[in-house]
Every structure is written in structure tokens, then in C-alpha cells.
Amino acid sequence: MKRKSHMNWSWIIIVSFFLLSIIDFRFGIFGFVCMGTPIYHALRGRGKIHCSHYCPRGSFLGRFLGKISLNNNMPKWMRSKFAKHLLLGIMIILLTISLIHAKGDFNKIAFALFRFMGVSFVVGIMMGVIFKKRSWCTICPMGHATSLIKKHQDSKKKSELVHLK
Numbered sequence: 001m002k003r004k005s006h007m008n009w010s011w012i013i014i015v016s017f018f019l020l021s022i023i024d025f026r027f028g029i030f031g032f033v034c035m036g037t038p039i040y041h042a043l044r045g046r047g048k049i050h051c052s053h054y055c056p057r058g059s060f061l062g063r064f065l066g067k068i069s070l071n072n073n074m075p076k077w078m079r080s081k082f083a084k085h086l087l088l089g090i091m092i093i094l095l096t097i098s099l100i101h102a103k104g105d106f107n108k109i110a111f112a113l114f115r116f117m118g119v120s121f122v123v124g125i126m127m128g129v130i131f132k133k134r135s136w137c138t139i140c141p142m143g144h145a146t147s148l149i150k151k152h153q154d155s156k157k158k159s160e161l162v163h164l165k
């Protein structure tokens with residue numbers, strides 16, 4: 001089934017998320033949706049469809065950084081598998097520590113997610129200004145996680161086909 005891309009407007013979602021979370025940080029809890037959606041699509045076998053069709057963050061970077069981006073290429077080491085694994089690992093560890101510290105307290109969890117989303121958004125914008133506008137997407141932990149899921153699913157399918165032959 002051919003899906004419609006929503007990348008031309010989905011930036012409104014992330015801007016609304018930050019505006020609402022600044023007014024009341026408890027809206028930060030919706031950070032779970034932002035992190036969970038790409039993984040949900042990947043687990044349903046849709047690969048990186050979130051990145052190409054829906055992602056509010058990718059939509060924002062693509063839409064607003066074009067005019068101010070210095071358009072430099074990212075250094076090779078930043079595009080390496082090691083850098084992507086490292087950032088994904090750091091994200092998982094930091095998020096886990098924050099959630100453990102929150103001890104189930106809704107406000108603390110929401111604030112931790114808001115902070116997490118905010119920091120990664122600022123880093124993404126800085127990268128988009130220094131390098132190409134969507135450079136963040138090259139190292140984005142969620143984008144990388146979906147790639148890993150897709151690779152795993154593809155290799156599973158391949159080995160099932162080999163067994164059937």
C-alpha cells in the first residue's frame with residue numbers, strides 16, 4: 001500500500017510539543033510517542049517509513065534549516081557505525097538512568113522526557129546549521145534503531161527463505 005507523506009506539515013507536532021511542554025512540562029510525557037512511533041512502525045515491518053513519511057523532527061529540520069544551513073558535509077567519523085551505536089547506547093543508558101531516578105513519579109518522568117527531547121532537538125538544529133539541514137538524521141538514535149530492526153528482519157527473512165529452499 002502506498003502511504004501518503006506528511007512531512008510537509010508534521011513539524012507542527014514537534015513545535016506544539018515544545019510549546020505545550022514549556023507551558024506545562026507534564027506534556028513532556030508525549031516524548032514517549034515521539035520515541036515509540038518509529039520503533040512501532042519498524043516492528044510492524046514498515047522499515048524507516050516514519051523517517052520518510054511522518055517524523056515531526058525530520059520535517060522541522062528539513063523545512064526550516066535550509067536557508068540558514070552552512071551545508072557542510074559531516075566528518076566521516078560522525079557517520080560511522082561506531083558513532084551511531086555509541087549515540088544509541090548513550091541515549092538508552094541516560095534515559096534508563098533518568099527513569100530509574102524518577103521512581104515512577106509522573107512529573108519526573110515527564111520532565112526527563114522533555115529535557116531529553118529538548119537537548120536532542122537543540123543538538124539536531126545545531127548540526128543542521130553547521131552541516132546539512134537534516135544531518136541529525138544520520139546519527140539519530142531512533143532512526144538508527146529502526147535501521148537495526150529492519151536489518152534484523154531482513155536477515156531473518158533471508159534465512160527463512162534459505163531453509164525453505
Ligand code: SF4
Pocket residue numbers: 038050051052055056057058059136137138140141142143144
Ligand atoms: S532519523 Fe530520527 S529525526 Fe530523522 S526522520 Fe528518522 S526518526 Fe526523525
